[in-house]
Amino acid sequence: MTNKKMDVPETLPLLRDRIDAIDNEIQQLINERARCAQKVAEVKLADQGDEEVVFYRPEREAQVLRRVMERNLGPLGNEEMARIFRQVMSSCLALEKPMRIAFLGPEGTYTQQAAIKHFGKSIVSAPMAAIDEVFREVESGSANYGVVPVENSTEGVVNHTLDSFRDSKLKICGEVEERIHHHLLVAPSINPDEVTHIYSHQQSLAQCRAWLDRYWPHAERVAVNSNAEAAKMVSESARNGRSVAAIAGEIACELYGLTKVSSNIEDRPDNTTRFLIIGHQDVPESGQDKTSLLISAKNEAGALYSLLEPFKRLGVSMTRLETRPSLMSKWGYIFYIDFEGHYQSEISQVLIKELQACASEVKVLGSYPIAVL
Numbered sequence: 089m090t091n092k093k094m095d096v097p098e099t100l101p102l103l104r105d106r107i108d109a110i111d112n113e114i115q116q117l118i119n120e121r122a123r124c125a126q127k128v129a130e131v132k133l134a135d136q137g138d139e140e141v142v143f144y145r146p147e148r149e150a151q152v153l154r155r156v157m158e159r160n161l162g163p164l165g166n167e168e169m170a171r172i173f174r175q176v177m178s179s180c181l182a183l184e185k186p187m188r189i190a191f192l193g194p195e196g197t198y199t200q201q202a203a204i205k206h207f208g209k210s211i212v213s214a215p216m217a218a219i220d221e222v223f224r225e226v227e228s229g230s231a232n233y234g235v236v237p238v239e240n241s242t243e244g245v246v247n248h249t250l251d252s253f254r255d256s257k258l259k260i261c262g263e264v265e266e267r268i269h270h271h272l273l274v275a276p277s278i279n280p281d282e283v284t285h286i287y288s289h290q291q292s293l294a295q296c297r298a299w300l301d302r303y304w305p306h307a308e309r310v311a312v313n314s315n316a317e318a319a320k321m322v323s324e325s326a327r328n329g330r331s332v333a334a335i336a337g338e339i340a341c342e343l344y345g346l347t348k349v350s351s352n353i354e355d356r357p358d359n360t361t362r363f364l365i366i367g368h369q370d371v372p373e374s375g376q377d378k379t380s381l382l383i384s385a386k387n388e389a390g391a392l393y394s395l396l397e398p399f400k401r402l403g404v405s406m407t408r409l410e411t412r413p414s415l416m417s418k419w420g421y422i423f424y425i426d427f428e429g430h431y432q433s434e435i436s437q438v439l440i441k442e443l444q445a446c447a448s449e450v451k452v453l454g455s456y457p458i459a460v461l
């Protein structure tokens with residue numbers, strides 16, 4: 089077979105020579121790119137004066153990745169190509185400044201998986217025991233950014249995360265979505281037929297409810313802080329001969345040396361979790377952005393209607409609405425609203441003014457690029 093157009097040689101040795109030559113070029117170019125990123129860091133340091141220098145620019149990274157996907161002609165798919173560039177940028181940013189990322193740990197959680205999907209692999213991992221600890225770690229400056237789960241397509245919102253925004257000054261700097269696959273895991277020495285207890289995070293137990301009812305009706309379900317913690321406990325319990333199992337993902341399975349009894353046991357095959365990136369940064373417009381608001385409604389008739397009406401009138405697309413008890417007054421509510429657009433855009437400014445007029449508080453939790461990957 090000939091391929092004159094691409095000028096690709098045909099024999100194995102020649103093809104491998106060609107690949108070696110291409111790799112050489114790619115490597116030089118990646119290093120040239122890395123040198124540019126180092127220069128960018130110097131310019132940022134010189135420009136910023138006394139202010140804290142912001143090295144990570146989510147809006148710029150989103151634009152780079154979108155362009156990669158737009159101009160991609162294959163044969164590699166758009167997402168595959170973007171994932172490669174995601175890691176190249178991650179390495180370049182680490183050269184400017186290594187990012188310490190706090191996430192809901194321990195090592196091996198879906199949240200860690202989401203952190204790597206968003207920032208690439210060249211980060212310093214800071215696993216935290218609970219969601220509020222992720223907030224504290226970022227608030228104190230010990231970590232540059234944090235990653236927390238916010239909603240799941242099967243189970244709905246993660247209340248703990250939403251509630252943490254009430255008293256926090258942190259901003260939402262980004263979002264990332266992950267398809268979640270759960271597996272039933274045991275230690276290799278354990279006979280699955282003897283399992284008496286199944287450990288997992290409460291959300292994961294809920295996402296596998298029908299499957300558990302059907303196949304494990306007699307095993308006791310025990311909710312723990314995270315799936316990875318469940319996996320860790322199961323590997324430790326096995327040493328004491330306890331017949332326990334965990335529901336967790338791939339990374340946790342590998343990390344704690346467990347065996348899969350059953351794979352992909354989630355009740356819904358499209359089970360997806362959305363995570364938020366939290367930090368101190370006010371992210372500029374990327375061109376395709378989302379804004380999250382926290383609104384304390386007035387405790388009066390028609391309060392929700394008057395909050396929703398301006399969205400329709402101004403043609404602003406609302407992507408999410410969540411309600412939580414306000415905790416301030418017995419039947420008062422706060423609303424979490426996401427809409428498409430950046431808060432600094434003209435239309436968003438009009439919208440926010442109108443919302444302020446009919447709510448007791450409107451807090452902009454952040455504007456950030458719509459997830460690219």
Ligand SMILES: C=C(O[C@@H]1C=C(C(=O)O)C=C[C@H]1O)C(=O)O
Nearest residue numbers: 125128143144145148177180181
């Ligand atoms: C190079 C920069 O710094 C970081 C690295 C980027 C990259 O490697 O392309 C992009 C944005 C920043 O997170 C920049 O701000 O342009």
